[in-house]
Amino acid sequence: MGKISFSRKSLGIPYTLFLVLFVVAPLLVLIYYAFTNGQGQFTFANLVGFFTNPNTLGTLFYSVAVAATTTAVCLLLAYPTAYILAKSKLKAKSVIVMTFIMPMWINFSLRITALKEILTLIEGNLAYYPFLNAVIGMTYDFLPFMILPIYNTIVKLDESLLEAARDLGANETEAFLKVTLPLSVPGIVSGIAMVFLPAMTNYVVLDMLYNSTYIMGSLIGGYFAAYNWNGGSMIALILLAIICLFTLLTRGAEEENSRGGALL
């Protein structure tokens, strides 16, 4: 008996090692840098600095604006798409789902470069519409991440629940609003998490679109490029805090509906 439990425990060793090496240790390093200055002394200066500097605060709000708009646009495009896909009785359904996922397999820089050419053709000079271009680029990049979790929840939805709603006197619209929509919330939450947070940091999209605006990711990149490890770490830590907050807020919805097919 003792032997068995020993061998079972030892199965966890590689995982623990990995966790310590690649998750816990870097996090500790991050925290260390965030709360020290260039000389290695403990300080809150980085934290205070972030929230008192109008530039960094401005970037934070701009990032949130870009990410929120991107998420909203993605959601508006993805929900009907996922719904139609999940409800269609087409035999080639999985093929159509694939076509939406396919872009994820094509090299990212190739896709954005192509987008840049198209936008240049339409707008003439990309610099005129930085916010719009940021949203278009991000939406193009993240749309599949919104479609997939929503599609998964809707496709797994028990058809008899809708029939029950119809049976109890709801017409098709009411059945959708009272059953399908609330039950696809886990997919929506999952999709939002997969779009909103990356959209705050993925400055490569902006860079490649010759965008002069700054988002949180650009800020971190900028600090690190200037060898300001402490400032960069603090911003990364603040982002982490935002992620944690977001997860905590959405966990309630997830728990209510643990049977949903969230992707996170």
Add this chain to the structure above:
Amino acid sequence: MEQRENIIELKHITKTFEDGFHAVEDFNLEVKRGEFVTFLGPSGCGKTTTLRMIAGFDVPTEGEILLNGKSITDLPPNKRPINTVFQRYALFPHMNIFDNIAFGLKQKKIPKDVIEKKVKKVLELVDLEGFENRRVSTLSGGQQQRVAIARAVVNEPEILLLDEPLGALDLKMRKEMQLELKAMHKELGITFIYVTHDQEEALTMSDKIVVMSEGRTQQIGTPEDIYNEPKNAFVADFIGDSNIFNGIMTGHLKARFCGGEFVCVDDVEEGTHITAVVRPEDVVLTAPEEGTIKGVVTSVIFKGIHYEIAVASGKNEMVIQSVKAAKPGDLVGMKVDPDNIHIMIAEDHTNIFEVEINRNHRLEYNGTVLDTSLTKIIRGSRRTENGMLIDAAGEEIDPKKIRIMAAIRPEDIRMTDHQDEGLVQGYISNLIYKGDHYSYVIHTDIGQDFVVDDEDLWNMEDQVGLIMPVDKMTFSVRR
């Protein structure tokens, strides 16, 4: 004051799915107000499809559904005064029990205080007082079942449809719920239409049973009718355990089947081919010489209140329920009270007999190897190099666990004077003229009777051999 009119009528209902599958064919039914009607049949018989058409989830391809004399065939489900208890309950997981039950009432815009009162009352009815704020996932299967029933009956529907509602419950719970549902039916006075594949459940609960098979109605009647007077072999086989034999009327109130001549009470014309049904509990074990037929006990299973005894009599098998024990190998006699023999006129006279599987997985009958093999009969099966038989899924098939039944039509059998040429030998025990041919019954040496059609006249008692071409036989597998 009871209204005697029919609440719902189904007229010539046919449902054909897009892939061409005929789920229901020419289904006719009248249900009286307040009745408890059960659709009974094996899976795939069309009972659930019929229920779904009454609910409005499926639209019949042909035919009409009348509710109180008015057609509701094209009415969507939300416009019908009918509610359903679903097979897997279909409770809304994102709502608490109160909101689940109140769903239909809120839909009807009923005032809040009335809804609260009604929900409270219906929760009392299903014995779940105080469960209003519980979540669905915290309830046991039985409790969810009750909520599903409450959610449907709270709307006071004219008809309550129940689609195998007890299928997911364990045996004890199922028995309890059967009684509770029956009591609820009495208390509410609502018409119940119930779907099940469990014949015992149907017999216990229903006022009227509709036995279905392959999309068609086999018999409609009270539980007593269905059990005691099955209309055909399917119903007899499906309802309760039955011994079913092919036979022939050999005289006034005399029937020959299972290798013996029995006295019966059904007045059927002499020479008619029949199907005889004998319930296992109606067979009386006697001393060998006192029975109408005799046989050797092949198995005895203790079932708690009785023994289930299988007796081989020639090629026939009789299953008997008896409070007296017997030992395998015992020679016993069997007799049946004339009242307990149910005679049905056979619609077709196909001879059905069991063939044996020999060591090489070939089929044998009466010591002759038939020119076919098991792998042809069990679709997708094949023999491995080391002599094992595996099915399409790659699982091993144990030849001892399956029985192969062969069927051959009377016109495909030929009689010959050269007995050795026949697959089996016997004498002509009965003949009748059928207008353009004679129909013979051959009583064979191995105890099985065969019906043979022949244009020529043979004499009674003639010794003949029966030539049965293998390519005219159809085989089926029983597990």
